[in-house]
Amino acid sequence: MENKNTIPAVDKSLKLLHVLAESSEAMTTAQLARGLEIAPTTCYRIIQTMVGHDWLRPTSTGAFTFSSGMFPLLKPLSDYQQLFESLGAPLRQLVEQTGLTAKISVKQGDVAATVYRIESPRPLSPSFKLGGTFPLALGSSGACLLSGLEDEEVKLILDESPEGAWAYQTRADVLARVCSVRKSGVCYDPGQYQPAVHAISAPIDNREHRCFAAISLIGWANDFSEKSIKELKRLVARCASQCSKKLGDKAVA
Incomplete structure (x- = not known):
């Protein structure tokens, strides 16, 4: 905006x-x-x-x-990366339990950025570029990051989302995911970001219960059967809660 x-x-x-x-x-x-x-x-x-x-x-x-004069500016970024690397244990446990890829995303202006990930042990699995960005209107992680904003700000972000964000979804789909996060603390994206890729996400909150980041579990469509979605949601929500507790006062939204 x-x-x-x-x-x-x-x-x-x-x-x-x-x-x-x-x-x-x-x-x-x-x-x-x-x-x-x-x-x-x-x-x-x-x-x-x-x-x-x-x-x-x-x-x-x-x-x-x-030039080397940039180095002092990178120190806080290094601390920021270490903050997310400290969440490696709960994320690895989630990946081991499910066999799927797990990643953490944060809000950067009007986009979401992938800041940490642990790949699935499977030879073929969806992968997201570390540091890659995407519109907040996309995916379950985008919905988590939108869920902590005021409705008017969410509306403005969706109004200004690029045309490509609406290739496989409608505005109502995005708002439904945001509503799901606000009500149940987790949401599911049935391929409305990328048709072949499904995901479940939950917000990582700070001590003030404000969304600091989003954790996502990502796999192919057949990894998210109607029978397995409920259990996967439970595991993602539990992992997000563990991450929130682990970050404690270090998480500043």
Whole structure:
């Protein structure tokens, strides 16, 4: 959602860092300007400002890449990753009990991001890229992350969801999943994100009972029979509760 209380120059600077981070190689001023759809002179000034702070450095080819001045900024992110890695034991137990893939997602603006996962031991199973993002309108994990928001904010997020989010579902489907989380603490996605992939998710709450993250159990459609769904929901909800207790005061929504 667009936030009117932002500074355009800072917004452009942060978007530049995102574009560079997603690139597999250093980028020139012209490439970054095209990627951001901003004037080359504006892009040049942003880059030179970051070079001055040792966040970026020029390469021998005249392109730019990240510099060692970024390292101090990564320390909190390392702590954040360790926070989720501390949940490895309950997630591994869930994977061992079910044979399915388990992952943790968090809300980042208007999207959800996968921050931790434990793969299924099976040779063929659904897999999600660590760090990958998807609209909050999608999946059972998206519903968990939406469930703690005010209805008006949920409405705005759904209004601004990309067209692709509605390929296999309707707005009513999303709201039904959100309602399920609010009522029972768990929800099921019967392939409305990706038709062949089904999932069950539950919120990981902080001490104030606010949703901090979502845990999901993911498998193929035939892994979620009508008979097994009830037990899988119970296991996911129990794992989410264990994660919430383990995080304690360290979880800040």
